[in-house]
Structures are given as C-alpha cells and as structure tokens.
Amino acid sequence: MLALEKRPEHSQALVYLSPLIALILTLAAGVVLFFVLGVSPARALYAFFVYPLTSAYGWAELGVKATPLVLIGVALSLGFRAGVWNIGAEGQLTLGAICGGAVALWLYEVDSVLVLPLMMLCGMLGGMSWAAIPALLKTRFNANEILTSLMLTYIATLLLSLLVHGPLRDPDGFNFPESRIFGDSATLPILWAGTRLHLGAALAALAVAGTWLLMSRTLIGFQIRVVGQAPAAGRHAGFSVNRMVWFSLLFGGGMAGLAGLLEVAGPIGQLLPTISPGYGFTAIIVAFVGRLHPVGALLAGLLIALSYLGGESAQITLNLPLAVTGVFQGMLLFFLLACDVLIGYRIRYRSLARMRHD
Amino acid sequence: MTEVLIAAIITIITAATPLIYAALGEMVTEKSGVLNLGVEGMMLMGAVCGFTAVHLSGSATLGILTAALAGTGMALVFAVLVLGFQATQVATGLALTIFGVGLSALIGQDLVGVAYDGLPRLAIPLLSEIPVIGPILFNHDILVYGSFALVFLVSWFLGRTRAGLVLRAVGDSHDAAHAIGYPVIRIRYLAILFGGAMSGVAGACLSLAYSPLWIENMSAGRGWIALALVVFATWRPWRVFVGAYLFGGITILQLHAQALGAGVPAQVMSMLPYAATIVVLVLISRDRNKIRLNSPACIGKPFHPTS
Structure with a gap:
C-alpha cells in the first residue's frame, strides 16, 4: 500500500519541481484525451505545443x-x-x-x-x-x-x-x-x-x-x-x-x-x-x-499563453474544438494541486502487514 | 390577471428549482466542514451530460440520473484532491469550476442547437384540478417535486437523525469527532459526493427543464449564487428554500419587466440577480456573530489525523 508520510521539513526542491511534474502529467492526460477524441496524439500535441512556436509571428503572439x-x-x-x-x-x-x-x-x-x-x-x-x-x-x-x-x-x-x-x-x-x-x-x-x-x-x-x-x-x-x-x-x-x-x-x-x-x-x-x-x-x-x-507567474503566463495559441492552431489544423484549451488548463491546475502534496509529504510503500502492525 | 400571476409563480418555481438542489447539496458538504467552490463546474457537467443522455436515449429518467452521476464524478475528483492529497479547498474548487466549464463545452459542442421538449409535466390527479393552487403546486415536472422533497429530507437528516448529527459534529470539530472514533474522511467523502450529485441534478434542471437545450456556460453564475444562498440561509435548509424562491423571483422579474416594457435596458435587468446576491450577502455577513454561530467551525480547514 502507498501511504503518505509527513516530511520533517517542507521540500523546497519540490516547490519548483511540482509544476514540471504536473505539466508532464497534463501532457500524458492530453494523450489520453486526444485518443478519446479520435485524433492522433502525436499530431495533436505537435499542433498544441510546437507548431505555434515554429514562426516568428507565433513567438510575437505568445507575447x-x-x-x-x-x-x-x-x-x-x-x-x-x-x-x-x-x-x-x-x-x-x-x-x-x-x-x-x-x-x-x-x-x-x-x-x-x-x-x-x-x-x-x-x-x-x-x-x-x-x-x-x-x-x-x-x-x-x-x-x-x-x-x-x-x-x-x-x-x-x-x-x-x-x-x-x-x-x-x-x-x-x-x-x-x-x-x-x-x-x-x-x-x-x-x-x-x-x-x-x-x-x-x-x-x-x-x-x-x-x-x-x-x-x-x-x-x-x-x-x-x-x-x-x-x-x-x-x-x-x-x-x-x-x-x-x-x-x-x-x-x-x-x-x-x-x-x-x-x-x-x-x-x-x-x-x-x-x-x-x-x-x-x-x-x-x-x-x-x-x-x-x-x-x-511570468513563466507560467507564457506556458498558459502557449495553450491558448495551441488551442487556436489545433482548431485550424485538426478541427479540434477550442474548449480543449480550457480542459488542458483545468487539468494542469488539478495535477499541480495534487503534486503539491509532495512538498509536505512523501510517498512511502508499506506492506499491508506492516500497516496492520503499526 | 390571475392567469398571469399563476404563470409568473410557475416560472419562479422553475427558476428556483436548480438553486434549491445546488444550494442544499453544497450546504450538506459545508456542514461536514468542506467548502467546495466547484458548484458551477459540477452544474455545467450535470447539464451537458444529462442533456446528452436524454438526446441519445430519449429517457428523461436516464438523463437526470446521468446528470447526478456526472456531478458525483466531478465531486469525486475534488474529494480525492482535498481529502486524499490535502490540497487547498479554495484552489481545488476553483480548478473544478474552470475544468468543468472547459470539459462541458467540449462534450457539448455537437449538442448546440439540438432541441428537446423539456421534462414531461406530471399532473397529480384531482389535486391539480384545484383552481389556482392546483396549477401552482401540483402540475410540475419530477424535478420540482423532488426539490420539495429534498428540503424536507435534508432538514430531517441534519436535524433529526443520528447520521446528521455525526455529520455536523465532523464539520464543527473534526479532531473531536475523530477522537470519538467517527470516520471523518469517509463522512466527508460522502458529503462531498452528495453535494456533487445535487449540483449535477441542478444542472439537469437547467438543460432539461428551465431552458431545455444546451448552451456553453449556460449556468451563468447560478452555481456561485447557490454558494451565496448557503451563506444567506445561515446553513439552514428551510432558509435555502426561501432564498432560492426569492432569487427565482428576481430572475423572473427581469423577464416580466421586459415584457411590460418598463423602459429599462435588458442588461440592467439581467444584473439584478447578481446585484441582489451581493446585497443579500452583505446584509447577512454584517452580523459576524450570526455567521459564527451557524457556520460549521471547521469549514475549509484540512484534517490531518494524528493517531
């Protein structure tokens, strides 16, 4: 069984790592989402997060x-x-x-x-x-x-x-x-x-x-x-x-x-x-x-701005609804809030027998 | 004249019904010590999923059940984050709303423009024949009757049953409840899920009865008004009921003033429910003691079992 164990001190490293983990999890969930929507996840993720940045105009729009x-x-x-x-x-x-x-x-x-x-x-x-x-x-x-x-x-x-x-x-x-x-x-x-x-x-x-x-x-x-x-x-x-x-x-x-x-x-x-x-x-x-x-907030603002641009690009190239952007943004916040538990706690594996013993 | 009045009262009832469900559900959640700001998101998910189910199956019952299930599913995400992962309740609730707005728009993109006749009216034999009272009270869809029953049920559950007492104890002092041996986390899970189911049904009221169709973001802040209603009602079921009708009345006033050509711009009338929410919130919150006396003492506080 996985169990949460309180850290003696808050982990400063995880304060900064948590958004990155959350981003990776959001992308993973995105793969599933696109799969459900019947779009190739590779193409969709490319349209969302890479394509907008392939032109100078795209970078300006990001700003x-x-x-x-x-x-x-x-x-x-x-x-x-x-x-x-x-x-x-x-x-x-x-x-x-x-x-x-x-x-x-x-x-x-x-x-x-x-x-x-x-x-x-x-x-x-x-x-x-x-x-x-x-x-x-x-x-x-x-x-x-x-x-x-x-x-x-x-x-x-x-x-x-x-x-x-x-x-x-x-x-x-x-x-x-x-x-x-x-x-x-x-x-x-x-x-x-x-x-x-x-x-x-x-x-x-x-x-x-x-x-x-x-x-x-x-x-x-x-x-x-x-x-x-x-x-x-x-x-x-x-x-x-x-x-x-x-x-x-x-x-x-x-x-x-x-x-x-x-x-x-x-x-x-x-x-x-x-x-x-x-x-x-x-x-x-x-x-x-x-x-x-x-x-x-500056870095996060750029990331979220990219999700807006990606939504527009995915709408044009893949015919995906614009609402996908909102879903992505909501998921990012969910995963972030979940990952933040790691700042104050660590996950420990404990066998059921041990848990009973405790 | 009576005809117009009866019609007005009936529209007030339909406008108030979603608020009753959402606010009573949230009240039970809050009584267990958890503040879920995701009502708006859960309502929208209920609205879109309920409408989808009716659209696909044609069964209104299935639609309402699906809506409740969708709300419960959303609430489960919230509960896992807040109770399992110790996430902040305010932030998680906001996330739930943002997520719900997005996901419901995604699910409902093909439903825009699809028509539905609305839930069938169930006229109660004989009683609905009574002049004036009949059409007002005994000729509604199932959700309106359900909302009447829900007020009784919640009021009875919180005030008269042992389980209700335990729920309130958990909300007022989770440490004491835990020490006595009540499963604080499990009770909170149940309370959150109930709140979610009711918000889902509230969504069904909108997309299946109030304006039977799906529009993006159709709840238009009703989830938040429901949250304000709980404060307005100082966490008492019957006052939620009265408050919901008050707001239903204000919403309808806006429509009827329009029809009478009062010369006030439509936008100003549409502001009324939101402005009224602020006014009402101020009037109630002004008395700090009253709020402190009735609000669950542990609301919004995370629970860490120590032993």
Missing part, C-alpha cells in the same frame, strides 16, 4: 497572449499570498477596458502623446474602483470577497454589453454592437514590426520586476508574506488584515484594469461586447503554477 495573463497573474499571486481571494479579475479587466476605452472615444479627435497614458491611468482606476467594492464589503461588512468579486464580474460583462449597444456604439457602425476603432494616438505602439506585439508586453515585464521588488524589499511585501504564512504571527505583530485586503484587491484590480485597457488599445483596437477569453480566470491558474511568485 501578446501572455501580456494580460502575466499582468493579472502577478497581481493575483500577491493577493493569494496574503490570503485574499480576488476571483473577479475578469470583471476588473472589463472595467479597465470600459474606462480606458471611454477615454479613447471621448478624445477621438485629439492627437496627442498624452492620450495613451491617460487611457492607461483611467483603465487602472476603473479596475481599482471595481475591486474596491469587494474590499469595502469585506473590511466593512465581512462579506466573502470570492462571491462578491465574482458577482461583480457578471455585472461588469453586462455593463460592457450595455455600453457598446448604447452610448459607446459606433455612430457610423450600422447599429453593430461595437465602438469606433480607436484613433492612432489611442493605439499602443508595436514593438516588433510586422507582428501584433505591443508596448503592453514591456509593461508586463516591468510589472514582474516591480512586484518582485515590492514583495522582497518593502514593508508591505514583508507583511503580506508573514500574514500569508502565519496569520497568527501577523496579528501579534500588529499587521492590519484590513490593510492587506485593501492593498491586495486594489493592486489586483489596477493590474487587471491595465490588462483590459491594453487589450482594447492593442490587439483589439476598439470596444466589443466580449474582450477577453477569460484571461481573468485563467490568471488564477497562472498564479498557482507560478508558485505565487512574480517570476514564476
């Missing part, structure tokens, strides 16, 4: 898809460390897109280098204001932030739909529910000519470095780590839990809002009824696979 995932994943890592469960990043992303996008439409005629910075600022503020609601309800009324932030996501999606059907609709757009296409001064500069890789990728890299400094070098970063690992120690040290809730949610909301704005000012270029294929939810997986560490 485009990774940008929102990394931005939000990094911010959620910080919050999850503090034990603040912001599940509504998708809604905060939407609000960022609405607020920043509204600025772009309001300043449609204006040609100035200040338009983009103003849009980014408003996008962040939009995301932060949406995240402030669960923060207020949590600190003031003790309402569970998981449920409130998630409900606000549905409201945000409806709000976006309402606006692109009404006030923000393109006046010359034949009543299609979409806004005008943003002007040049409201569109992000392209970093790599001939691709869609935009300034946002650089901002995401900056966010990784910035959050890493914040977590390792500042007092609030220290408090977050203490409260996350040992809540009792945090209380004794007099760290305010409410402050942690506010900080985590506002930080997450700001980053998600920025990510939303970058999507509409970058690859999309206008406001549409749907602007994200669930980046805000997938970023939760990014945070966990990235071990709740900014640099980890």
Whole structure:
C-alpha cells in the first residue's frame, strides 16, 4: 500500500519541481484525451505545443497572449499570498477596458502623446474602483470577497454589453454592437514590426520586476508574506488584515484594469461586447503554477499563453474544438494541486502487514 | 390577471428549482466542514451530460440520473484532491469550476442547437384540478417535486437523525469527532459526493427543464449564487428554500419587466440577480456573530489525523 508520510521539513526542491511534474502529467492526460477524441496524439500535441512556436509571428503572439495573463497573474499571486481571494479579475479587466476605452472615444479627435497614458491611468482606476467594492464589503461588512468579486464580474460583462449597444456604439457602425476603432494616438505602439506585439508586453515585464521588488524589499511585501504564512504571527505583530485586503484587491484590480485597457488599445483596437477569453480566470491558474511568485507567474503566463495559441492552431489544423484549451488548463491546475502534496509529504510503500502492525 | 400571476409563480418555481438542489447539496458538504467552490463546474457537467443522455436515449429518467452521476464524478475528483492529497479547498474548487466549464463545452459542442421538449409535466390527479393552487403546486415536472422533497429530507437528516448529527459534529470539530472514533474522511467523502450529485441534478434542471437545450456556460453564475444562498440561509435548509424562491423571483422579474416594457435596458435587468446576491450577502455577513454561530467551525480547514 502507498501511504503518505509527513516530511520533517517542507521540500523546497519540490516547490519548483511540482509544476514540471504536473505539466508532464497534463501532457500524458492530453494523450489520453486526444485518443478519446479520435485524433492522433502525436499530431495533436505537435499542433498544441510546437507548431505555434515554429514562426516568428507565433513567438510575437505568445507575447501578446501572455501580456494580460502575466499582468493579472502577478497581481493575483500577491493577493493569494496574503490570503485574499480576488476571483473577479475578469470583471476588473472589463472595467479597465470600459474606462480606458471611454477615454479613447471621448478624445477621438485629439492627437496627442498624452492620450495613451491617460487611457492607461483611467483603465487602472476603473479596475481599482471595481475591486474596491469587494474590499469595502469585506473590511466593512465581512462579506466573502470570492462571491462578491465574482458577482461583480457578471455585472461588469453586462455593463460592457450595455455600453457598446448604447452610448459607446459606433455612430457610423450600422447599429453593430461595437465602438469606433480607436484613433492612432489611442493605439499602443508595436514593438516588433510586422507582428501584433505591443508596448503592453514591456509593461508586463516591468510589472514582474516591480512586484518582485515590492514583495522582497518593502514593508508591505514583508507583511503580506508573514500574514500569508502565519496569520497568527501577523496579528501579534500588529499587521492590519484590513490593510492587506485593501492593498491586495486594489493592486489586483489596477493590474487587471491595465490588462483590459491594453487589450482594447492593442490587439483589439476598439470596444466589443466580449474582450477577453477569460484571461481573468485563467490568471488564477497562472498564479498557482507560478508558485505565487512574480517570476514564476511570468513563466507560467507564457506556458498558459502557449495553450491558448495551441488551442487556436489545433482548431485550424485538426478541427479540434477550442474548449480543449480550457480542459488542458483545468487539468494542469488539478495535477499541480495534487503534486503539491509532495512538498509536505512523501510517498512511502508499506506492506499491508506492516500497516496492520503499526 | 390571475392567469398571469399563476404563470409568473410557475416560472419562479422553475427558476428556483436548480438553486434549491445546488444550494442544499453544497450546504450538506459545508456542514461536514468542506467548502467546495466547484458548484458551477459540477452544474455545467450535470447539464451537458444529462442533456446528452436524454438526446441519445430519449429517457428523461436516464438523463437526470446521468446528470447526478456526472456531478458525483466531478465531486469525486475534488474529494480525492482535498481529502486524499490535502490540497487547498479554495484552489481545488476553483480548478473544478474552470475544468468543468472547459470539459462541458467540449462534450457539448455537437449538442448546440439540438432541441428537446423539456421534462414531461406530471399532473397529480384531482389535486391539480384545484383552481389556482392546483396549477401552482401540483402540475410540475419530477424535478420540482423532488426539490420539495429534498428540503424536507435534508432538514430531517441534519436535524433529526443520528447520521446528521455525526455529520455536523465532523464539520464543527473534526479532531473531536475523530477522537470519538467517527470516520471523518469517509463522512466527508460522502458529503462531498452528495453535494456533487445535487449540483449535477441542478444542472439537469437547467438543460432539461428551465431552458431545455444546451448552451456553453449556460449556468451563468447560478452555481456561485447557490454558494451565496448557503451563506444567506445561515446553513439552514428551510432558509435555502426561501432564498432560492426569492432569487427565482428576481430572475423572473427581469423577464416580466421586459415584457411590460418598463423602459429599462435588458442588461440592467439581467444584473439584478447578481446585484441582489451581493446585497443579500452583505446584509447577512454584517452580523459576524450570526455567521459564527451557524457556520460549521471547521469549514475549509484540512484534517490531518494524528493517531
């Protein structure tokens, strides 16, 4: 019989190995999944994980898809460390897109280098204001932030739909529910000519470095780590839990809002009824696979971005449904959570007779 | 006028039924000390598998059973991870939802656009003939009758039976229950699986009765509303029942206000159930003592048997 035995100390090596083991197991499960779907697993895995990276364009697209995932994943890592469960990043992303996008439409005629910075600022503020609601309800009324932030996501999606059907609709757009296409001064500069890789990728890299400094070098970063690992120690040290809730949610909301704005000012270029294929939810997986560490979130963000690209490529070349991507992402998180047991425990083989003897 | 009112009440009942199943199932899980945030994912799997079964076999009974089984299967994954592998409950529940959304879309890709008449109505002889009360109470599909019965059953089980008492003991103090000799892990397995089966049936309510068809992500947050209902009800079965009807009413209000041409945009009306969930959650959670008094003390905490 296999039995779990508690390790005297947590294994640091396995903290980093666990995502790799989980990835291998996910791929193995993928082989089974493709077999069931009646597709050659070798061809499917090639289409999913290799083909997207065989062209320069593919690498640029990887950066485009990774940008929102990394931005939000990094911010959620910080919050999850503090034990603040912001599940509504998708809604905060939407609000960022609405607020920043509204600025772009309001300043449609204006040609100035200040338009983009103003849009980014408003996008962040939009995301932060949406995240402030669960923060207020949590600190003031003790309402569970998981449920409130998630409900606000549905409201945000409806709000976006309402606006692109009404006030923000393109006046010359034949009543299609979409806004005008943003002007040049409201569109992000392209970093790599001939691709869609935009300034946002650089901002995401900056966010990784910035959050890493914040977590390792500042007092609030220290408090977050203490409260996350040992809540009792945090209380004794007099760290305010409410402050942690506010900080985590506002930080997450700001980053998600920025990510939303970058999507509409970058690859999309206008406001549409749907602007994200669930980046805000997938970023939760990014945070966990990235071990709740900014640099980890960067790597995990790239991996998950690849799964999005792979899904599209498999849809085109093998006619596989796009939903396979979601299944892959869910499986990765499952296997990761299962592998994480190895951090605190080891597996020992014990004969049944011995177990009875014990 | 009475006709309209009766029609409205009947739609409220159909809208509330999935919430009753999902919330009562989750309540039993939570009473055993486990928080399963995967309700939405389990519901979607129930919805798509139930619909598939009906589509293939034509049997509504088989559809409902398959839905329950699909929910149970999803819950089993959760239970193994949380109880066997000591994974964090919050993260695992989220993973279950993400996985369920993806897998149900994959399974259901060929079902989009397939039509189904909906579950047959079972009119209870004589009783359904009574004016007003008859059509409201005694002319429904099997799932609605089942939801009435489930409230009685869960209420009786948790409050009046020895097994229910043990389940609550496990949820309030797993160490004490373990010391007395109750199999904490096994009881939690059963509670999680029951929650999964009920979420699966809730999914069947959506795809077989409420809007008899399959659309990707058709639960539209109802799984999460069910989770909020459990808090709203402060872990009491009858309040879940009342809460579910309240939400059913709000959902229907949105449809009827539309029909009456109240001049409010459709999107604003659609926001109502979600906004109401937040308001209700705030009103209930505000009183910390009330929450602490009724919530299972060990909820969300992992159990490590020491001896």
